[in-house]
Amino acid sequence: MADYPALFSPFVTGLRKTREAIADRIARLLGRPGIDESLLQELEETLIIADLGMPTVRRLLDAIPPSMIDPAELLRFLEQQVAALLSVPETSTTSGRPHVVLTAGVNGVGKTTTIAKLAHRATREGQRVLLAAGDTFRAAAIEQLHIWGKRAGAEVVAHQPGGDPAAVVFDALQAAQARGVDLLLIDTAGRLHTKKNLMEELKKIQRIVAKNLPGAPHESLLMLDATTGLNAAVQAREFHQAIGITGLILTKLDGTAKGGAVVGIVTELQIPVRYVGLGEGITDLQPFSASAFAAALFTADT
Ligand SMILES: Nc1nc2c(ncn2[C@@H]2O[C@H](COP(=O)(O)OP(=O)(O)OP(=O)(O)O)[C@@H](O)[C@H]2O)c(=O)[nH]1
Ligand SMILES: [Mg+2]
CATH class of the missing domain: 1.20.120.140 (SRP54, nucleotide-binding domain)
Incomplete structure (x- = not known):
């Protein structure tokens, strides 16, 4: 082979x-x-x-x-x-300018890092990218986004820690439209899929986006930590129910022997995987390919 x-x-x-x-x-x-x-x-x-x-x-x-x-x-x-x-059917993602991407996931799955990776890909293609610091929970989260934004060549809209994430997102939307931004990536705080009030907060963020820019968010991406294996499917179901996930990003695939869980997760959820995270660096993100993934799984010798 x-x-x-x-x-x-x-x-x-x-x-x-x-x-x-x-x-x-x-x-x-x-x-x-x-x-x-x-x-x-x-x-x-x-x-x-x-x-x-x-x-x-x-x-x-x-x-x-x-x-x-x-x-x-x-x-x-x-x-x-x-x-x-x-190879599940593509979800009906629309496009627009700015193209707005809402991200979600439980704590520590790699949301902020992945946003930086996505921003980096886009800025390298010449796009103007804005990051919304929708994780207002911790001061460190806002600082982290500023650092990644600098590395990725993306602008950042942030408020003070403890503020309302929906208000940050509102401002980011205004700024994105005023500045002619191509891509707006919204970072959100990690939240357990079982915490009802936090899931409501996420819905509110999505509503604010939809209300202020018809057709947006164009994508709602769920980040799943591949090292969680099949348990990630449980999280995905809850997030999907709350905000309608249009695509998955499997992070930390490099760190797990359970990579085959992707097959189970996708088969169960019927949501396409858009990207996989393959490391901690800003370039460690790859568009998902069903055929390349399957071939890698069943190839014995390299
Ligand atoms: N090995 C590896 N590590 C990753 C990958 N993606 C993220 N990480 C690491 O995972 C840790 C958490 O990443 P963050 O991006 O802060 O995760 P988060 O989901 O934003 O976390 P919260 O905002 O606290 O919920 C960091 O140490 C990252 O370097 C990946 O694809 N591979
Ligand atoms: Mg984060």
């Missing part, structure tokens, strides 16, 4: 830990003379180790054509199936 284009994909690097956890097993499967019960059992264990989750694992195993006899063919089949599962 050495001629896989995926070998050159950043997903191979990003999925290193996940791949290390299953690569030996994949190689062993490939070395088998044919497909039998014990191979299928080993395959099941391998997929569970990668954290695809039982429903997805069952679904994949059930889809294997009984006539299939070659293990290499089987792995290619699985790769295609996983790529198909990850």
